[in-house]
Amino acid sequence: xSEQQRVSLMVCAGTGCVSAGSLKIKEAxxxxxxxxxxxxxxxxxxxxxxxxxxxxxxxAVYPDEIFYQKLRPEDIPHLxxxxxxxxxxxxxxxxxxxxxxxxxxxxxxxxxxxxQVLRALRNKGLIDPEKIEEYIARDGYMAAAKAxxxxxxxxxxxxxxxxxxxxxxxxxxxxxxxWEFCAKVQSGTKFMLCNGDEGDPGAFMDRSxxxxxxxxxxxxxxxxxxxxxxxxxxxxxxAEYPLAVKRxxxxxxxxxxxxxxxxxxxxxxxxxxxxIYLGAGAFVCGEExxxxxxxxxxRGMPRPRPPFPAHKGLWExxxxxxxxxxxxxxxxxxxxxxxxxxxxxxxxxxGTKVFALTGAVNNxxxxxxxxxxxxxxxxxxxxxxxxxxxxxxKAVQMGGPSGGCIPESLIDIPVTYEDVVxxxxxxxxxxxxxxxxxxxxxxMAKFFLEFTAEESCGKCPPCRVGTKIMLxxxxxxxxxxxxxxxxxxxxxxxxxxxxxxxxxxGQTAPNPVLTTIRYFRDEYESHIKDRWCKAGICRELxxxxxxxxxxxxxxxxxxxxxxKAIVGEKKKPHRIIQDLCVRCRxxxxxxxxxxxxxxxxxxxxxxxxxxxxxxxxxxxxxAAE
Amino acid sequence: xxxxxIDDLKKIKEQHKATFAVREGGYRAKVTxxxxxxxxxxxxxxxxxxxxxxxxxxxxxDVIVTTSGCAGLCSREPMATVEIAGGPPVKYxxxxxxxxxEIFDEHILKGxxxxxxxxxxxxxxxx
Ligand SMILES: Cc1cc2nc3c(=O)[nH]c(=O)nc-3n(C[C@H](O)[C@H](O)[C@H](O)COP(=O)(O)O)c2cc1C
Ligand code: SF4
Ligand code: SF4
Ligand code: FES
Ligand code: FES
Numbered sequence: 001x002s003e004q005q006r007v008s009l010m011v012c013a014g015t016g017c018v019s020a021g022s023l024k025i026k027e028a029x030x031x032x033x034x035x036x037x038x039x040x041x042x043x044x045x046x047x048x049x050x051x052x053x054x055x056x057x058x059x060a061v062y063p064d065e066i067f068y069q070k071l072r073p074e075d076i077p078h079l080x081x082x083x084x085x086x087x088x089x090x091x092x093x094x095x096x097x098x099x100x101x102x103x104x105x106x107x108x109x110x111x112x113x114x115x116q117v118l119r120a121l122r123n124k125g126l127i128d129p130e131k132i133e134e135y136i137a138r139d140g141y142m143a144a145a146k147a148x149x150x151x152x153x154x155x156x157x158x159x160x161x162x163x164x165x166x167x168x169x170x171x172x173x174x175x176x177x178x179w180e181f182c183a184k185v186q187s188g189t190k191f192m193l194c195n196g197d198e199g200d201p202g203a204f205m206d207r208s209x210x211x212x213x214x215x216x217x218x219x220x221x222x223x224x225x226x227x228x229x230x231x232x233x234x235x236x237x238x239a240e241y242p243l244a245v246k247r248x249x250x251x252x253x254x255x256x257x258x259x260x261x262x263x264x265x266x267x268x269x270x271x272x273x274x275x276i277y278l279g280a281g282a283f284v285c286g287e288e289x290x291x292x293x294x295x296x297x298x299r300g301m302p303r304p305r306p307p308f309p310a311h312k313g314l315w316e317x318x319x320x321x322x323x324x325x326x327x328x329x330x331x332x333x334x335x336x337x338x339x340x341x342x343x344x345x346x347x348x349x350x351g352t353k354v355f356a357l358t359g360a361v362n363n364x365x366x367x368x369x370x371x372x373x374x375x376x377x378x379x380x381x382x383x384x385x386x387x388x389x390x391x392x393x394k395a396v397q398m399g400g401p402s403g404g405c406i407p408e409s410l411i412d413i414p415v416t417y418e419d420v421v422x423x424x425x426x427x428x429x430x431x432x433x434x435x436x437x438x439x440x441x442x443x444m445a446k447f448f449l450e451f452t453a454e455e456s457c458g459k460c461p462p463c464r465v466g467t468k469i470m471l472x473x474x475x476x477x478x479x480x481x482x483x484x485x486x487x488x489x490x491x492x493x494x495x496x497x498x499x500x501x502x503x504x505x506g507q508t509a510p511n512p513v514l515t516t517i518r519y520f521r522d523e524y525e526s527h528i529k530d531r532w533c534k535a536g537i538c539r540e541l542x543x544x545x546x547x548x549x550x551x552x553x554x555x556x557x558x559x560x561x562x563x564k565a566i567v568g569e570k571k572k573p574h575r576i577i578q579d580l581c582v583r584c585r586x587x588x589x590x591x592x593x594x595x596x597x598x599x600x601x602x603x604x605x606x607x608x609x610x611x612x613x614x615x616x617x618x619x620x621x622x623a624a625e
Numbered sequence: 626x627x628x629x630x631i632d633d634l635k636k637i638k639e640q641h642k643a644t645f646a647v648r649e650g651g652y653r654a655k656v657t658x659x660x661x662x663x664x665x666x667x668x669x670x671x672x673x674x675x676x677x678x679x680x681x682x683x684x685x686x687d688v689i690v691t692t693s694g695c696a697g698l699c700s701r702e703p704m705a706t707v708e709i710a711g712g713p714p715v716k717y718x719x720x721x722x723x724x725x726x727e728i729f730d731e732h733i734l735k736g737x738x739x740x741x742x743x744x745x746x747x748x749x750x751x752x
Contacts, residue, residue: 004680126645138638149631
């Protein structure tokens with residue numbers, strides 16, 4: 001007879017929440033439940049990331065579907081008493097809508113959750129990733145059973161091909177086709193590989209899947225291995241993901257013990273062994289040929305293709321490499337079929353995609369949405385819009401260092417591989433960094449280029465040298481040494497690097513620069529010609545001024561100024577002494593009345609000349625535009 | 626864990642149905658025990674315990690039990706509301722262990738409202 005529980009408390013034990021103290025919360029809850037003899041009725045489960053890490057530690061309560069956030073151990077006695085004894089959910093601990101400050105309790109009403117459709121993340125926050133039974137209880141390994149005992153490799157490939165799923169690791173190559181190429185090659189030894197390198201800074205989709213649902217990745221690999229005829233597999237995970245590594249290893253051990261890995265899986269006669277390979281963390285190691293070299297124990301450097309890995313991959317044997325999220329999608333496709341998969345998304349981009357939403361939005365986190373959803377819905381509804389009074393959406397960087405930025409004028413595009421590429425950005429692995437009017441686009445391009453220049457493996461001179469030269473030019477521009485013709489030089493260099501680099505790193509590195517030039521050329525120009533960084537980020541290219549007519553003399557800026565550069569009496573207009581100002585922006589961010597404006601470096605005129613611009617500022621538009 | 630067969634996979638899934646009914650919302654019936662201060666004083670805890678015992682004994686997987694605060698009818702506590710999916714909620718009043726067992730057998734398992742203990746049918750839903 002199984003113990004019956006009336007409530008499940010899903011305590012998030014993703015990396016974000018654990019560092020915010022979720023394990024202490026769990027202990028506190030256990031203590032309270034024991035005190036009240038409720039420990040049998042109420043079950044506690046540690047789950048993987050819920051995707052709302054900024055609110056950590058978070059817990060979800062089922063069946064009530066109530067979502068608590070930012071819990072502290074001292075909140076727990078009250079919470080247990082009120083909610084679990086008396087059934088009165090505690091308003092003040094619930095998730096709140098950013099703008100309204102009103103608690104919305106039910107998860108399906110929280111816009112962050114409402115627009116999402118979970119496929120790759122189907123078990124997120126719902127199962128204990130360290131218990132194989134919980135995965136099985138949610139249809140786990142049923143797809144592997146079906147693929148191994150009822151389907152031929154050809155049939156598996158057909159379903160995956162028909163589903164139209166494209167690789168989620170960046171390039172968007174059709175997974176079914178990739179499997180088919182490899183299946184066709186005759187060889188006694190083949191390898192099924194999983195790419196858990198996730199090198200894009202700011203991305204954490206794959207980490208979350210590995211942490212929250214490691215068996216989903218394993219099951220996808222078993223099915224893929226069967227389709228291509230591989231008996232050995234490796235999951236390549238970066239060593240900086242210790243929790244993912246631990247959960248994957250536990251899952252591999254449990255699956256092996258249950259006979260779901262190893263010899264004669266589910267009596268089908270099919271053998272598949274799986275091991276984890278710890279990556280050293282270089283970005284280029286995420287590239288498929290470099291990753292294979294790295295597993296072989298060599299330095300992770302890309303090599304030319306062809307030969308493609310489907311023919312000569314790991315140890316020169318036919319191999320398939322798939323991304324974590326791609327693999328997590330495989331089981332449902334096998335169970336429910338290609339048609340089912342296609343009922344979300346678009347013709348060319350079916351299914352869902354997981355994004356790591358970060359930057360200037362209210363809800364930073366992990367989201368899974370149907371392909372084709374307008375970018376606006378992701379940013380404004382799921383992301384809860386731009387954070388901070390008076391801030392406005394400016395652009396979103398998609399695809400990380402290989403991607404590009406998409407400006408406000410294109411915010412209504414549907415998010416699909418095709419539509420995103422048209423903007424000059426790429427879907428990439430799903431990093432989405434939202435920028436507001438306080439982001440400088442030259443600085444943004446510089447940030448990503450610094451990353452790629454640093455991570456270039458050095459094999460191709462255009463990539464190694466070209467990115468350095470571009471970085472120098474960007475540094476000059478942002479420090480006031482920009483010259484006429486720099487923009488054109490950047491464009492020329494970009495095209496050369498794209499045309500002559502061997503691997504995707506070099507071929508995509510210029511994208512952030514090209515897209516920012518394409519959409520924000522005026523911003524480059526004002527840096528170069530007017531010595532004016534309108535966002536007030538490049539210190540050498542701006543000056544801060546208080547507009548007399550708008551200043552209420554509240555003194556907030558004065559109190560916060562680290563270099564005592566602001567003078568003025570209470571209730572009278574304040575003034576910034578330019579010689580003392582170090583351009584830290586603190587006053588600009590502090591002033592509640594938008595009275596401080598960013599002007600070109602060394603601006604000398606009368607700030608009141610700017611009243612007109614300032615008046616426009618009042619209606620929400622900064623002088624920055 | 627021993628080597629699993631496909632049947633074992635199905636069995637494990639079956640065994641965990643109850644837990645996941647609670648988490649996924651795919652339940653057939655929902656019982657709300659009113660546990661306000663007055664309810665607890667009147668013995669709502671005993672009702673809850675008795676109910677949980679019955680559920681375990683009958684090994685039902687598709688029924689969930691929740692608590693709620695005072696139902697506003699303190700004089701008639703302990704109270705519980707039973708909702709069968711698709712049907713109106715039924716409020717039972719002045720419960721004791723014997724009555725809740727009967728309600729469990731008749732209403733929750735078989736779907737027949739136990740009219741003699743029921744106070745009202747079709748009040749506000751609780752979720
Ligand atoms: C520089 C570079 C870094 C890459 N990093 C990753 C990565 O971290 N994770 C990943 O899945 N794919 C990465 N890729 C893409 C892989 O080469 C490969 O296309 C992908 O893992 C294939 O899986 P998929 O078809 O399922 O997307 C990277 C590619 C390049 C050029
Ligand atoms: S393009 Fe850059 S990272 Fe790629 S192989 Fe060439 S040098 Fe290395
Ligand atoms: S930018 Fe910084 S240093 Fe300059 S006036 Fe404002 S607070 Fe002071
Ligand atoms: S780690 Fe808890 S929500 Fe992401
Ligand atoms: S202090 Fe002058 S308005 Fe902010």
